[in-house]
Amino acid sequence: GAGVSQSPSNKVTEKGKDVELRCDPISGHTALYWYRQSLGQGLEFLIYFQGNSAPDKSGLPSDRFSAERTGGSVSTLTIQRTQQEDSAVYLCASSFPQSEAFFGQGTRLTVV
Amino acid sequence: AQSVTQLGSHVSVSEGALVLLRCNYSSSVPPYLFWYVQYPNQGLQLLLKYTTGATLVKGINGFEAEFKKSETSFHLTKPSAHMSDAAEYFCAVSANTGFQKLVFGTGTRLLVSP
Numbered sequence: 563g564a565g566v567s568q569s570p571s572n573k574v575t576e577k578g579k580d581v582e583l584r585c586d587p588i589s590g591h592t593a594l595y596w597y598r599q600s601l602g603q604g605l606e607f608l609i610y611f612q613g614n615s616a617p618d619k620s621g622l623p624s625d626r627f628s629a630e631r632t633g634g635s636v637s638t639l640t641i642q643r644t645q646q647e648d649s650a651v652y653l654c655a656s657s658f659p660q661s662e663a664f665f666g667q668g669t670r671l672t673v674v
Numbered sequence: 675a676q677s678v679t680q681l682g683s684h685v686s687v688s689e690g691a692l693v694l695l696r697c698n699y700s701s702s703v704p705p706y707l708f709w710y711v712q713y714p715n716q717g718l719q720l721l722l723k724y725t726t727g728a729t730l731v732k733g734i735n736g737f738e739a740e741f742k743k744s745e746t747s748f749h750l751t752k753p754s755a756h757m758s759d760a761a762e763y764f765c766a767v768s769a770n771t772g773f774q775k776l777v778f779g780t781g782t783r784l785l786v787s788p
Contacts (some may be wrong), residue, residue: 654719655718658776660725660769661706663708665710665719667716667717
């Protein structure tokens with residue numbers, strides 16, 4: 563596709579349920595990032611994939627969060643046993659190395 | 675390791691006034707620097723970037739930024755603010771060696787009054 567695509571655009575889930583958020587990066591981009599943007603907060607780094615290297619998971623807030631990137635392309639961010647504090651906009655971005663990141667429109671997650 | 679500090683979570687200017695948004699970075703290797711803008715309920719859009727070469731970088735919508743190594747700064751400016759510039763602005767840094775992630779500042783919200 564022409565840009566980074568994220569789905570769903572909005573997700574409402576009940577506390578305790580698991581959710582999966584999907585990111586389709588720009589074709590050919592080797593780097594993929596997940597960020598979280600909460601109300602009143604900046605861009606909180608979650609995880610970074612670069613090619614076939616081991617991902618940088620240093621930003622994941624708890625072991626309820628995980629992400630994978632299959633075939634060096636599509637990525638899925640999974641949140642298990644969601645909590646209300648997980649409510650946020652989850653942003654995905656992709657890039658070539660050391661180049662500008664292109665962002666998707668985000669997935670707005672609401673945990674009720 | 676890289677980090678970014680954006681001074682001022684909110685900046686208010688009048689329409690037509692100079693816009694100055696401050697960004698200071700820390701990097702153990704020569705940096706690549708970026709400014710992104712986020713309009714309400716939208717994703718992030720790249721305004722401009724510095725990689726190598728000319729230290730004064732011009733971007734979209736009349737914005738520019740100057741890389742000053744001695745001051746470890748990359749401040750964003752625009753000579754004359756428009757109402758449409760009201761948005762949140764993020765400075766970001768990455769290393770120019772190897773494969774390094776982007777690190778963002780906490781953002782500055784620009785308010786433009788008539």
